[in-house]
Amino acid sequence: MHAGVDQTEADDTRLVAALRAGDEQAFGGLVDRYYGVMLRVARDYVATKEAAEDVVQETFLGVIQGIDRFEGRSSLRTWMFRILVNRARTRGEREGRTRPFSSFASGLDDDEPAVDPDRFVPDGRWAGFWSAPPSAEHLPDAKVLAVELGDRLTQAIETLPPAQRTVLELRDVRGFSSAEVCELLDISEANQRVLLHRARSKARAVLERYLQAGRP
Amino acid sequence: MRQPVVRCVEFVESVTEWTEGALSDDDRLTIEEHLVVCPHCTDYLVQLRLATEVVHEQPPEAPATATRTALLTAFRSQRDSR
Numbered sequence: 001m002h003a004g005v006d007q008t009e010a011d012d013t014r015l016v017a018a019l020r021a022g023d024e025q026a027f028g029g030l031v032d033r034y035y036g037v038m039l040r041v042a043r044d045y046v047a048t049k050e051a052a053e054d055v056v057q058e059t060f061l062g063v064i065q066g067i068d069r070f071e072g073r074s075s076l077r078t079w080m081f082r083i084l085v086n087r088a089r090t091r092g093e094r095e096g097r098t099r100p101f102s103s104f105a106s107g108l109d110d111d112e113p114a115v116d117p118d119r120f121v122p123d124g125r126w127a128g129f130w131s132a133p134p135s136a137e138h139l140p141d142a143k144v145l146a147v148e149l150g151d152r153l154t155q156a157i158e159t160l161p162p163a164q165r166t167v168l169e170l171r172d173v174r175g176f177s178s179a180e181v182c183e184l185l186d187i188s189e190a191n192q193r194v195l196l197h198r199a200r201s202k203a204r205a206v207l208e209r210y211l212q213a214g215r216p
Numbered sequence: 217m218r219q220p221v222v223r224c225v226e227f228v229e230s231v232t233e234w235t236e237g238a239l240s241d242d243d244r245l246t247i248e249e250h251l252v253v254c255p256h257c258t259d260y261l262v263q264l265r266l267a268t269e270v271v272h273e274q275p276p277e278a279p280a281t282a283t284r285t286a287l288l289t290a291f292r293s294q295r296d297s298r
Contacts, residue, residue: 036277
């Protein structure tokens with residue numbers, strides 16, 4: 001929904017120039033923006049959190065060393081995440097870890113409904129239609145809600161299964177396209193969609209619970 | 217074969233395929249027709265979009281100060297060695 005918001009080609013050109021010129025603030029900004037999500041992506045390939053931290057640090061060192069050779073054939077972030085995934089994969093292989101057991105391949109078979117089934121009419125003519133519908137009356141602005149919901153939503157995102165959390169962060173927080181996410185995580189469009197669907201459905205449920213609690 | 221009607225319980229499971237443009241033309245039309253007649257699913261969609269926007273406002277998780285400092289030091293030394 002937010003594809004391209006986080007980074008445009010013009011931003012990229014400026015950022016690459018700044019990095020090449022040794023602009024510390026530009027580099028610091030990149031670290032702040034991507035460290036957390038890179039850590040989560042790396043974590044899927046390697047055995048420990050420490051190994052994932054090493055991989056992310058190596059990636060940023062690789063960015064520093066390689067920025068002069070960056071040709072702009074992909075976006076800067078795609079290039080960075082490719083470095084990350086390559087290093088994480090190498091490290092994981094050295095550890096003898098295989099990715100078929102990765103969180104992205106598992107956890108898709110269990111059926112998690114987007115909405116509590118009790119909120120739909122169970123049988124009869126109206127079976128499957130809302131019995132306890134959601135309400136979109138008097139919704140606050142997203143920016144206001146982000147402040148109000150803050151920790152609650154962060155906590156909810158933190159408790160998502162890792163794969164759902166990573167896809168949600170890449171797509172909706174960092175604004176990656178679905179094609180980018182599929183490439184970086186090496187998952188199919190369909191799997192990516194299921195992970196996104198479940199994560200977004202849960203984020204909506206958190207929002208709804210918060211809104212309802214504020215009402216008489 | 218086009219499903220003539222989609223119920224709310226199915227709408228909430230198909231909505232991401234719809235917003236992601238992954239549905240066939242027939243299925244897309246079925247979903248859109250449902251939205252026209254179902255104010256509750258329209259409200260659901262509004263909430264879902266709002267939640268996505270709120271998620272987008274989440275600040276990134278910053279690295280530990282020591283990690284950040286180490287990376288910035290590496291950046292400086294690479295710059296100064298040129």
